[in-house]
Amino acid sequence: MGKKISFILNGVKREVYVEPNELLLNVLREKMGLTGTKYGCGIGECGACTVLLNGNPVLSCLTLAMDVDGKELVTIEGLAQEELQIIQRTFLEEGAVQCGFCTPGIIIMAKSLLKNKTNPTEEEIREYLKGNLCRCTGYVNIVKSIKRAAGKACKKC
Amino acid sequence: MTETREVTAERGPFFFKRELGKEEGEYKLVGREIERPDAFSKIMGLTKFTADRLTEDVCFGKIVRSKYPHALIKRVIVDEALQIKGVLAVITAKDVPGENQIGYAIPDQPLLADKKVRYIGEPIAIVVAENEYAAEKGVEAVKVEYDPLPAVFDPLEALKPEAPKVHEKGNVALTTIIRKGDVEKGFKEADVVVENIYYTQRQEHAYLEPEAAIAYPEGDGIRVVLCTQSPFLVREFVSRVTGYSQSKIKVIGAPAGGAFGGKDDMGPMVASKAALAAIITKKPVAIILDKEETFVASNKRHPAIIRYKSGATKDGKLTAVEIEIIYETGAYANRSPFVLWRATVHSAGPYVVPNAKVDGKSVYTNKVFSGSFRGFGDPQIHFAAEQQMDELAEKLGIDPVEFRLRNVLKEGTRTVCNQLLEESVGMEETLKKVAEAANWKKKREELKKYRKGSKVRGIGVACAYHGISTSRGVPDWSAAAVLLNEDGTITYRSTITRLGQGSLIGHAKIVAEILDIPLEWVHIEEPDTSASPNARPTHGSRGLMTGGTAAADAALKLRRTLIKLASELLNCDEKNVKLENGKAFCALDPSNKIEFSELAKETYQRGYQPAYYGFYFVPRRYFDPETGLGVAYCVYTYIANIVEVEVDKETGEVKVLEAYTGADVGKAIDPGLIEGQMQGALAQGIGYAISEEVAFNDGKIINPNYTDYIIPTVKDVPRKVKVVIIEKPYSSTAFGAKGVAEAALIPTAPAIANAVAHATGVRVRNLPLTKEKVCFKLKEGKK
Numbered sequence: 001m002g003k004k005i006s007f008i009l010n011g012v013k014r015e016v017y018v019e020p021n022e023l024l025l026n027v028l029r030e031k032m033g034l035t036g037t038k039y040g041c042g043i044g045e046c047g048a049c050t051v052l053l054n055g056n057p058v059l060s061c062l063t064l065a066m067d068v069d070g071k072e073l074v075t076i077e078g079l080a081q082e083e084l085q086i087i088q089r090t091f092l093e094e095g096a097v098q099c100g101f102c103t104p105g106i107i108i109m110a111k112s113l114l115k116n117k118t119n120p121t122e123e124e125i126r127e128y129l130k131g132n133l134c135r136c137t138g139y140v141n142i143v144k145s146i147k148r149a150a151g152k153a154c155k156k157c
Numbered sequence: 158m159t160e161t162r163e164v165t166a167e168r169g170p171f172f173f174k175r176e177l178g179k180e181e182g183e184y185k186l187v188g189r190e191i192e193r194p195d196a197f198s199k200i201m202g203l204t205k206f207t208a209d210r211l212t213e214d215v216c217f218g219k220i221v222r223s224k225y226p227h228a229l230i231k232r233v234i235v236d237e238a239l240q241i242k243g244v245l246a247v248i249t250a251k252d253v254p255g256e257n258q259i260g261y262a263i264p265d266q267p268l269l270a271d272k273k274v275r276y277i278g279e280p281i282a283i284v285v286a287e288n289e290y291a292a293e294k295g296v297e298a299v300k301v302e303y304d305p306l307p308a309v310f311d312p313l314e315a316l317k318p319e320a321p322k323v324h325e326k327g328n329v330a331l332t333t334i335i336r337k338g339d340v341e342k343g344f345k346e347a348d349v350v351v352e353n354i355y356y357t358q359r360q361e362h363a364y365l366e367p368e369a370a371i372a373y374p375e376g377d378g379i380r381v382v383l384c385t386q387s388p389f390l391v392r393e394f395v396s397r398v399t400g401y402s403q404s405k406i407k408v409i410g411a412p413a414g415g416a417f418g419g420k421d422d423m424g425p426m427v428a429s430k431a432a433l434a435a436i437i438t439k440k441p442v443a444i445i446l447d448k449e450e451t452f453v454a455s456n457k458r459h460p461a462i463i464r465y466k467s468g469a470t471k472d473g474k475l476t477a478v479e480i481e482i483i484y485e486t487g488a489y490a491n492r493s494p495f496v497l498w499r500a501t502v503h504s505a506g507p508y509v510v511p512n513a514k515v516d517g518k519s520v521y522t523n524k525v526f527s528g529s530f531r532g533f534g535d536p537q538i539h540f541a542a543e544q545q546m547d548e549l550a551e552k553l554g555i556d557p558v559e560f561r562l563r564n565v566l567k568e569g570t571r572t573v574c575n576q577l578l579e580e581s582v583g584m585e586e587t588l589k590k591v592a593e594a595a596n597w598k599k600k601r602e603e604l605k606k607y608r609k610g611s612k613v614r615g616i617g618v619a620c621a622y623h624g625i626s627t628s629r630g631v632p633d634w635s636a637a638a639v640l641l642n643e644d645g646t647i648t649y650r651s652t653i654t655r656l657g658q659g660s661l662i663g664h665a666k667i668v669a670e671i672l673d674i675p676l677e678w679v680h681i682e683e684p685d686t687s688a689s690p691n692a693r694p695t696h697g698s699r700g701l702m703t704g705g706t707a708a709a710d711a712a713l714k715l716r717r718t719l720i721k722l723a724s725e726l727l728n729c730d731e732k733n734v735k736l737e738n739g740k741a742f743c744a745l746d747p748s749n750k751i752e753f754s755e756l757a758k759e760t761y762q763r764g765y766q767p768a769y770y771g772f773y774f775v776p777r778r779y780f781d782p783e784t785g786l787g788v789a790y791c792v793y794t795y796i797a798n799i800v801e802v803e804v805d806k807e808t809g810e811v812k813v814l815e816a817y818t819g820a821d822v823g824k825a826i827d828p829g830l831i832e833g834q835m836q837g838a839l840a841q842g843i844g845y846a847i848s849e850e851v852a853f854n855d856g857k858i859i860n861p862n863y864t865d866y867i868i869p870t871v872k873d874v875p876r877k878v879k880v881v882i883i884e885k886p887y888s889s890t891a892f893g894a895k896g897v898a899e900a901a902l903i904p905t906a907p908a909i910a911n912a913v914a915h916a917t918g919v920r921v922r923n924l925p926l927t928k929e930k931v932c933f934k935l936k937e938g939k940k
C-alpha cells in the first residue's frame with residue numbers, strides 16, 4: 001500500500017500511495033497514466049525523463065516519488081494545457097522532432113532555460129542541454145528552435 | 158542459376174507531370190517542406206510508443222541470459238523461480254511449440270539457446286510474472302548449469318584452424334567475391350600503388366527507446382504491438398516460432414523511438430518471445446528491455462578488417478583495386494549475407510575501376526551478433542576506400558576533390574561489379590556542389606596557416622554511394638492501400654513503419670499530391686499486418702522510395718476512377734477533367750465543378766470502386782554471385798561530405814567544426830525531412846568516427862551505458878552544418894525519389910579521417926579516432 005503523498009500535478013492536486021523505494025518516473029507513467037515522460041536509460045544519463053519540480057528540472061528516474069510530497073510538478077502533458085508554448089511552436093516549425101522520444105525532456109529543459117535566461121547564447125543553450133541525448137536529429141534543429149524561441153516574450157515559455 | 162525476369166517501369170518525374178497535367182513547380186506538396194503532421198502529438202507527449210501502452214492486465218516477461226561467451230548448457234533449473242509469488246511460467250527451448258529458430262538468412266540462431274550458448278547475454282529462458290519485480294526475481298532464481306568451452310573473440314584468431322568452433326560448420330559464415338578484369342595488369346599500369354589495412358569497430362545503435370513488444374492472446378490468434386521496422390517480418394517469425402498460421406497473427410507497428418536498423422533485427426526476436434509467453438500463459442505479456450540489456454544483447458554494426466590495395470596512373474585514373482574484407486558477425490550470421498555482399502559490391506567506392514579482385518569473409522566469434530545498422534556494411538568499406546583515394550591523390554600531387562572527380566561514376570559508366578549505370582547518377586554534381594558550398598579550394602589552402610601551436614585545423618572530403626532496396630536481384634516489392642471514405646477523406650495504409658524518419662508522411666504527401674487534396678485529408682493508419690498489404694521492411698533506405706511508389710500506384714488508380722466518375726457527373730470529356738484543391742472541374746468551363754466530398758459520395762452511390770491496393774515491384778536484373786558481376790542494385794544514392802576539424806595535438810582530441818553534407822536523392826519529396834535525416838546521420842557518423850566503440854573484456858561488454866559508451870551530445874556536434882540536396886530523378890519511382898537516410902552516414906568517418914590527416918599529416922586507419930589513437934599516431938609520426 002505504501003504511504004500517501006499529495007502534490008500538484010500539472011496544476012491539479014493529486015494524491016497517491018507510493019512505496020518508499022518507488023521512483024517518480026514509474027509513478028507518473030504507471031499510476032498517473034502520464035506516459036509523455038520517457039524511460040530512456042533509468043540511470044540519469046539521457047534526460048528523457050526530465051520533469052519540472054517546483055519549477056526546476058529534475059530527472060524523474062533518479063527522484064524518489066516520496067520526495068515530491070507537498071511540491072508542484074509539471075510534466076510535458078502539463079506544459080501546454082491552454083495554448084502551445086513558444087518553444088513547442090518553434091519545435092514544430094523548425095522540424096526539431098524526429099522520433100520524438102527525447103522531445104518531452106528537451107522541451108522541459110528548454111522551457112526551464114528560457115525561464116531563467118530570456119536570451120541565452122548558442123553556447124549557453126548547448127551547455128544547458130548537454131545532458132539530454134538525441135540520437136536522431138544531430139541537434140541542429142533543436143538548437144535552432146530554442147534560439148528562435150529565445151528573445152521572444154518568454155514569460156510563457 | 159535462375160533467370161530473373163526483367164522488369165522496368167516508367168514512373169519517374171515525366172510520367173507524373175504528364176499524368177497529373179502539371180509542371181513540377183506547380184506541385185503543392187511534393188518538393189515542398191511542410192510541418193510534420195506527427196510532430197504535434199510528440200511535442201505534447203501524447204504519442205504512444207510501445208511501452209506507453211501497458212495496461213493493468215499486462216504481465217511481464219524478463220529474459221534469463223547466458224553468463225558465458227561459449228558453453229554447453231547442461232541443465233536449466235526453474236523450480237525455485239516458479240515458487241516466487243507472481244511468477245506464472247518459465248519458458249525454455251523445449252516449450253517452443255514451433256521452430257526454435259530465428260536465423261535471418263542462415264538457420265544458425267535459436268530463439269532460446271538449448272544445447273549451447275555462443276555469447277554473453279544470449280537468451281536462455283523467459284520468466285513471465287504478474288509484475289516486473291517478480292519477473293526480475295524469477296530471472297535471478299533460474300539456475301543454469303554450464304559446461305564452459307574455450308571461446309574465440311578475435312576474427313583473425315577465429316580463422317585459424319585450431320580455433321574453437323563457434324558453429325559446427327566452422328567459423329566462416331559466408332564468403333563473397335568479385336573478379337573483374339585483370340588486377341595484375343591493372344597494377345602494372347599504375348604509376349602509384351597504395352596498400353593499407355583498416356580497422357573499424359562495433360557501433361551500438363543507442364536509440365533512446367529500448368526494444369519493446371506486447372503480445373495479446375486474441376480469440377484463436379495473437380496480436381503483437383511493437384517498435385519494429387517490418388511488421389510482416391515479425392509476423393513471419395512469430396508464426397515460425399509459435400506454429401500459428403500467419404493469418405492468425407496480427408502485428409501492429411508502434412512508433413519507434415529511433416531504430417537505425419537495430420529494431421529491424423531485434424523486432425522479430427523480442428516479438429517472438431512476447432508472443433510465446435502470451436500463448437503459454439494465455440495472458441497479455443510485455444517484454445521491454447532495459448537499457449543495459451539493449452547494449453548487451455542487441456545486434457551491432459559489424460567490426461571490420463580491410464586490406465586495401467589500389468593503384469592509379471599519374472594522370473589520376475584508378476587502374477585496379479585488390480581488397481580483402483573481413484566482417485566479424487559475432488555469434489550468429491543474422492543479416493551478414495546481405496551486409497557483406499553490400500560491402501563487397503560497394504568496395505571500390507563511387508568510382509570507375511576497370512580491374513578488381515575482392516574477397517569477403519564473414520567470421521563467427523563468441524560475441525554478440527552483428528547486424529543491420531544505418532549504412533549496412535557500407536560505412537566500413539568506405540572508411541577504407543575513401544582514405545585510399547586521399548592517399549593516392551597525395552602521392553600524385555592532385556587535389557583530393559579533383560582526383561575524385563576524375564574517377565567518379567557517371568551515367569554510362571560501370572561500377573566495380575560491371576553494372577552499367579543508365580540513369581540517376583549524381584555523384585559528380587553532388588561532390589562539386591558540396592565542394593562549392595564548403596569553399597573547398599580556398600579552405601584547403603587557408604587552413605595550412607593553422608599549423609602552429611597545439612591546435613591545428615584541416616579539411617577533408619569523402620564520397621560514398623549506397624544501393625537502394627535489396628541487392629543482387631533478390632526480389633523486392635512494396636504495397637499500400639488507399640481508401641476513399643464517403644466524406645472525401647482518405648484512409649492510407651502501409652506497413653512501412655514510423656521510426657522518426659517520416660517515410661509515411663512522404664507517402665501521404667504523394668497521395669495528396671496525386672489527388673490534389675489537402676494533406677490533412679489523408680489519414681495515416683497505424684501499420685497493421687491484418688489491414689494492410691505487405692509494404693516489406695523499412696530498411697535499405699527503401700521506405701519512401703518503394704513504399705511511396707506503391708502509394709502512388711494506389712492513388713493513381715483512385716485518381717483515374719475519380720476522373721472517370723467526374724467526367725460522367727460533369728458531362729465533360731475525361732481528358733478535360735481536372736482534380737484541383739479538393740475539387741473536380743471541367744477545364745473547358747471551370748464553373749462546372751464538384752466538391753471532392755460529393756465525388757466521394759457518388760463513388761459509392763454509382764458503384765465505382767473506392768479503395769485500391771498499390772504495388773511496386775523493384776526493377777531487377779541478373780547478378781552472378783560466382784563472379785560478383787551483374788546488377789547489384791536497381792539504383793544508388795550518391796553522397797559527399799566535407800568537414801573541417803580541429804585537432805588538439807597535446808590531447809589528441811578531434812573536433813568537427815563545420816560540416817557540409819550533400820546527396821543526390823533523386824527527387825526530394827520533402828526537403829525538410831531529408832535535411833533532418835542528413836543532419837542526424839552526420840551526428841551518428843561523427844560518433845562513429847570519434848567516440849563510439851563497444852568495448853569487451855573476455856566477451857563481456859564493459860560499457861553498456863551512455864556514460865561509458867559515448868554518443869555525441871549537443872556540445873559535440875559542429876556549430877555549422879550545411880545540407881545540399883541534388884536531384885537526379887530515377888525513372889522507376891514516384892516523382893523520381895530515391896532513399897537517403899543511410900547513405901548520409903557513410904562518408905562522415907572517412908571525411909573526418911581525411912581532415913585529420915590534412916591537419917596533422919598523420920593518418921589514423923583505425924576507428925574510432927580517439928584521443929589516445931590520435932596522440933599515439935602523432936608521436937609515431939614525429940619519429
Ligand code: FES
Pocket residue numbers: 038039040041042043044045046047048049050059060061062
Ligand atoms: S531515463 Fe532518466 S535520465 Fe534517462
Ligand code: FES
Pocket residue numbers: 096097098099100101102103133134135136137365414415657
Ligand atoms: S528525435 Fe529521436 S531521440 Fe531525439
